[in-house]
Amino acid sequence: MTTLSSSGIAPDIQTMNLCFYGAGSMAEALVRGVLDRGLTEPSRIGMMNRQNAERMRELSDRYGITGAVGDAAKETMLREADIVFLAMKPKDAADAIRGVRDLLHPGQLVVSLIAGMTIATLETLLGKPMPIARTMPNTSSTIGLGATGLSFSASATDAQRRLTDAMFQAVGLTAIVEEPLLEVVTGLSGSGPAYIYYMMEAMIAAGAKLGLTPEAARELTVQTVLGAAHMVKATGEDPAELRRKVTSPNGSTQAAIEKFDAYRFAEAVEAAVARSAERAVEMGAEIERNAKS
Template sequence: MTILSSSGIAPDIQTMNLCFYGAGSMAEALVRGLLDRGLTEPTRISMMNRQNAERMRELNDRYGINGAVTGGDKETMLREADIVFLAMKPKDAADAIRGVRDLLHPGQLVVSLIAGMTIATLETLLEKPMPIARTMPNTSCTIGLGATGISFSSSATDAQRRLTDAMFQAVGLTAVVDEPMLETVTGLSGSGPAYIYYMMEAMIAAGAKLGLTEEAARELTIQTILGAAHMVKATGEDPAELRRKVTSPNGTTQAAIEVFAAFRFTEAVEAAIARASARAVEMGAEIERNAKS
């Protein structure tokens, strides 16, 4: 596995047409990140979904991208794309891909953002050999702090691998992993922001319950989470060591940690990530069944 931090832009992407099939929060996060960092121009990006014309107009107004409204728009955008991002919901993926596969051709790079869908299943659905990058980003791509796991099909060229890596590096950090590890990436970082938000919800609620205003509890919680993350990154120290440094014997932090331990906090986190990873496998199996039906 290689970990790469955000750096540089692949120069040839500026001349490429990018088409997003699916216009949900993850697709929007990636589009916003790519545009904010100057990786491409709005006129080079097209987006579509199954039926929601209002959503297309909203995205067009917000980013200046080309939102498909008619069936003819969709066909043209898919045929002319150099890179096709598959960002539909997993439950809709098999039927959606079957519906457009005749519009795609081997000269395109397919980038999948579909949780659980394996490269093998996607190849089955496409019914033609195409280079594929299977990815698992998270919504922090919106602000350039995303974490994305990437695996490639055997037909992806070195140039396509570099291009994919460059696109996702532009919106955060990438980890190129063997495909089976993408389910773990899904459980750890793909769903990970929600775990931190959940923790923040609890901290804010606790602060308010103990007498702080909700605004004060919120601001203190945000700064605490932000500062802790920056400490780990800036110092390079292990989180466990940083925790030990601020946990004085018989002090307030130790008292809190003992409560977490009593509620089996570590085991709960491990079980949650394992369950999310397992659910990604289950979703993949469901998609595979649909692909073969």
């Protein structure tokens, strides 16, 4: 079952402490989102990373959150958190989680932003039963227009599920799916922005090659993609129907679509999404092997 949502009411988290282990762009996007939505106060948010003290100072100055520097501060932050966000890089995740698992307890909600890491692998690394939310956001979350897939462990309560959903709605749309489908979410929306950028690259290059200035080609391409996305959103119509409406028989658009078909464009996109999902599974298997070693 898949549940899509774009708005909602968060359970009260004003009294909860949030700890982000990892301070990259996705963690920052979520911090900015929950603060902008007024879901909590900066004093309730702590962030930590392995050793970049300058990054902690930067985020503290920018958002008013607490940036933990030093082992004692990090340990206290992890112990006292109600929600722990795991936002480290996949290659560092297994060792990092092993290093802090004794500080965590079953009363906390663990929210994983680690690409490819399954709930089962995370449970193995934690070494104890804990409620877990596995998430797959995309980079558009950094501007509040993200698309995030969510899955939960069996021990996650309804309140914890609603809470996680509300927090990620603060940076865009959410889709609650069974865990195996998170890899499909990875192939579709997780990697999806790159597909659109790739298409835009080609359109800009084509416009410039045919005589437009690079600046004009870029601006026209950006506005075209923006307008097309808004048309789908605003009208609620199927993209196929909107495409048909602008494709006159024997017209210039039809000629272009025929070229796409000749190069098997739709098949290429389907294969790309499938391969991305497949690679996500492979990455998960690699993480699982590291977790067991």
